[in-house]
Amino acid sequence: MGQSQSLTVYRRSLRGPAALLTLGAAAIHLSAAPDHLQEYVAFGGLFIVVGIAQAFLGLAAWLRPSRRIFVAAVLIALGCLVVWTISRTAGLPIGPTPGKPEPAAFPDLVTSLFEVTSVPLLLVLIVRGPRQAPDRRRGWLGAMVPLAVVLTLLTFLGVMTGLNPLPFAVDMSTAPPGPGVTPLQMLTEPPGDEPVKAFTLTARVTQQAGHQVWTYNGTVPGPELRVTQGDRVRVTLINHLPAATSIHWHGLRLPNAEDGVAGLTQQALAPGQTYTYEFVVKDPGTYWYHSHQDTEHQVPKGLYGALVVLPGQGPTYDRDYAVAVGDLNGSDAGDRIGANGLLGDLHLTAHPGELVRLRLIDAIQGDMTGFPELLTLLGAPYRVIALDGHDLNGPTDLGPELLPIGIGQRYDLAFRMPSGSQVKLIDNRPRRGSQLARTWTVTLGEGPTPPPVTVHTRFDLATYGTTAPDEVAQRQTFDESRDLVVTNQHGFRYGSEQFLHMFNGRTFPDTQPIIVRKGLFVRLRFVNNTDEYHPIHLHGHVYSVIRKNGRPISGTPVHLDSILVGPHETWEGAFLADNPGLWMLHCHVLVHAAFGLSTMVSYEGVSTPYSIGSRSGNFPE
């Protein structure tokens, strides 16, 4: 008996769980240590010391139980709980962000749960002391096995999320500040005497038909900004939201410092603050603006709007409408989609014989499939005159077709109103279940509604219109060519389990940036190895589309800021690197971007004073 007696005097049914809980906490503390070392050496060291101590005490509680061991384990558990509670409420007085409460993440919730649970078990062991007689009861094993499975699983999840935490402070500079390096803040619009168009956008929470939405100037979408090519646009953003925010000017070629990306080109604007963007609009066309801080959540709450740049000269239209289709979801979960904020049908005035330009903007958040809207225009022949704001060459008349407009993209349609009947735009995207409620339509003019037709042909931008010279697309050689292969798989990132979306096997911000220099012609090949759609958007530049599935496009030159890459498709686009800075390149399906499908086109020798991560609170996705 002699040897086994010392092992059985403390009840196994208590010290077994106490040991597992302490070991689990140890493993999670150790898994989080590398990240904490980066943030603040002292905290990293503390995590290592506590982790090692808990590992030792956990093993000892099982193998060499004694009152001293239990007392030490209780003290460490209580100490951790006290420090944790302070750090998540008042904030610790020292550290990388003194006095600022940290957000609670999954690994520390598991650790705290383990510690809280271990304390009473350890206290009972301490108070009751060793038993006089050996512990002969057999029941303990039956309870221990399922408990051990659960605790091991929780520990595994805690360790994996601890190893893959929220980034702390990621600096996207391509060089540290110094001689010959351009600080991004210098990349602003140089002064000039262009006519100034000034706007003020106040971001705030608004009640709309019983729903809470996030708005610019009280409406979803925000006010349509209509300016003329060559104008100097000055927009003052006032943030009255309960969260930090920013505005990005989607599709515009503007100076990098005005691009509105939190953590890259600016610090996200804190509640109460004001910020002014200023840029000259070079290219006419249909664009849009939206928040680029916590984009995944802020855009579907309502923070988006149309931006129309009228050409200095060119054909005029009797009616020129911009329609931004997007979510109105505020803080409620739900699928409320509207055309210009209207659920159901949006009715626009147009008279027989009038020439109409309809600028459609897909500002929808989208779901995991990334499925585009499939638009059908009924009641008149029409032409697709521009894509992503850029005119097409020799557009021809089309009948009812499915126009696939990817998330973030724009289609400009032109048509003449028929006499005596309406023109109707419907969305034919297949929908199921709760998505059925998400239909929206646009009706123009008066009279009978055009009869519905069944449409199967999809408009294909690769074969539409007439060829024309294109300096970029027709090049034989490129200075830089890169493949971006899109895949997805489950994994751990940003402190949680995610459906990871990757470029070349990596998620943002660990993706490999495309490093360029001014003057280079850059070709990108997007290879989609998923069953989803990915509209891949480049900031500050315009792609010339070269190939779809290996075949050169045969119609009009096509210039896009977002290339819609369908399931298992391959698209090639190229651009001239002529706008120095640090630019995002990401999928515009917001959930894909939030799950990592984002990278950068970064010019050599550019530094940014901003960073992405929990220290600054900048999360551009």
Ligand code: C2O
């Ligand atoms: Cu429309 Cu990076 O955004």
Ligand code: CU
């Ligand atoms: Cu953009």
Ligand code: CU
């Ligand atoms: Cu995507």
